Amino acid sequence: MELNQYLEVFIEESKEHLQSCNARLLDLEKNPEDIDIVNDIFRSAHTLKGMSATMGYEDLASLTHQMENVLDAIRNHKLSVTPEILDVVFQAVDDLEAMVFSIADGGDGKRNVTEVVEKLKLIEKGESPQQAQSQAEVAATSTVVTTSTGASFKSEYDEFEYTVLEQSKEQGFEAYEITIALREDCLLKAARVYMVFEVLEKVGEVIKSTPPVDQLEEEQFDQEFTVSIVSKENQEDLKKIIMKVSEVEKVEINAISLEGIRNKQETTKAESEEESKKTVETTNSDVPAEAEQKKQTSTGKQASNKTIRVNIERLDILLNLFEELVIDRGRLEQISNDLKNQELHETVERMSRITGDLQNIILNMRMVPVETVFNRFPRMVRQLARDLGKKVNLEIIGAETELDRTVIDEIGDPLVHLIRNALDHGLETPDVRKANGKNEEGTVVLKAFHSGNHVFIEIDDDGAGIKKQKVLEKAIKNGIINEQTASTLTDKEVFELIFASGFSTADKISDVSGRGVGLDVVKNTIESLGGAISIESREGKGSTFSIQLPLTLSIISVMLVEIEKEKFAVPLSSIIETAIVKKAEILNAHNQKVIDFRGKVVPLLFLKDIFQVPSQEEEDEFYSVVIVRKGDKMAGLIVDSFIGQQEVVLKSLGNYLTNVFAISGATILGDGQVALIVDCNALIK
């Protein structure tokens, strides 16, 4: 399914948000007066709501929405924090958690939350939740829908599996249910299971296993497991084949009859219906216990996660140490070349290869294409556009731009907010657009690119733009500025106001955006990453939100060039091509040397002069030119020679040397020397 690849991100992030909700709620219990804490919880809830709505988990979204309402009331001093209110909010968070875990276990995240929602609504109205307490408690814990793990001894078959069985029988296959018991002292149960599966797959096709394969792999079974298989072999042969796997104690084979399954299916169906009825009718006392149990099982399962989180700082250290290693490798290579010892040479070569692989791994550990974040936006935009009744075309440019893991992890939420904002506030409805002579379909452009020491992400819409007057009025009304200062503000400063906490220009509170959280969160997050955000807007034409993020560490492909004895790196992303031109081909145009490059006049820049490289003034007959571009403008950089392409780690020049002209950073080459990276954007005016 299309959403699967984002599911993991969603689950991880939801867990994080819930975790922080829980932590902050505990803080709030200690300091009930602290509105900052409420704000934090509110933001987490808000993001969670947005995410779950995007993923289509309605129950999750609706509960969060209700929780958010209560928090909003607290935030606006309409309610004060009491233990009763906190209890209900905690309960809501618990429910949210259960839902998220259910999703993580492959469930559908559905859960009956009406009672908690009712309670939250009561609170919102200012009534005590006490009355609702008793019956709500039941409902909150009642139907946790998780996919049944099917712990029963004999397998049950669903509709699909039944069809498969039916068809195989038609084709002359026999279906068997094989129960295999391993010896009690068997140490590597998973390995044995694997071997059993391997032999079975040679003679037939495994349709089902109980417990499911992933649990078998994790040895989450006792001694026995059951496998359903279709095969042309007879029972005896199958048994022999399986018994060949060591440490198998017992094999029991039963032929499956389709009628048997049919009957069973019907009974279980009836049973489960009965059961679900029971759940509804059960009394207060035993239901919570049951739910509790289910919750526990789901928490246990999440431990099977195969990823670990590593502090970025450790990766930094690892990378720095590794670079040291690379330098020594270079020296070793040199020594082995000099000594011409065959064995030494081979060893060094092997080491070089291994360090090469290691380098790729270490570098890639930190870099992620921004695509991983951008990918989830098309769906979100489609959904939002439908909800808002607008026509939107989302364009994504530069999704391959790689960003540091730290930045990627943080940038998702702010971007969600900004895109929602662009759709909700920026773009007009189709009829308004038509009336203004615009295309009915609005365009939102999401663009990422490297420039200098930074990565830029721009969100550009061709909507209504920001109405300056409206912003000012609102800001004054909300007490963010007073009228006197309002008249002195520049356009830019006015636009900045929409990042202030508690500001919202939408007249109505909508589900999409517009409670005045969002933009201030966006600003905070980006600033905490060491970045900046700026707005450009023209009324009636649209707005551009530009996020500038620091390139703390990123790998870029560069072309190494040499000028006299100095090496410079030109980012491949800005190179169009390289060329060798004859001196005679250079033309003069208004004191500017230019060449005719594929029908275009390209100005030449002599890097030797720009970078004041000490030189012996020895002019060649030919020039080596690197043709670079910035947008649609081009320039030819004249260098002495090309060295080649390389992937390098972009490093900053440190805090002492900030803003060096036309240099965006530095990198350390294999020989341990530093090469400067040319900022082509600064060179082309």
Add this chain to the structure above:
Amino acid sequence: MAETLTEDIKFIVFQLKEKEYAIPVNKVNSIEKIEHITRVPGLTPYVKGVINLRGVVTPIIDLRLRFGLEEIKYTESTRVIIISFDDMEVGLIVDAANDVIDVNMNSIEPQPEVVGVAEAEYISGVAKIDKRLLILLDLEKILNRDEIRLDSKIEG
């Protein structure tokens, strides 16, 4: 100096044109031999460029040039003192560095009024230890970032 300050502070001592200077040891990260320096264009001459310091690109200042002294060829005894100050990590090229000395805070005096010495504005005080005169540096002034751009017009 106030009577209460009687603790000893360790200083790294280095030579520059036959004079001895000192930097508090807690500001010094390491002392390195001079290695390949990559020139960075567009900077004032006393910023020699950057070096690779164990994977960290570190800017290097030639202290002789910073003080307006004549430049000399680097020798075997030339050292780079890596200091960290105010979030910046910078290397200072000095003629030699080979001493750590305890300086009693009481023995530090404000710099004598000397006219016409170029480095005077970068000095925070002097300390007399036995027969030696140690010049204590004012790192903040040495690392003044406003002076490093050769051509500040380019900045838009």
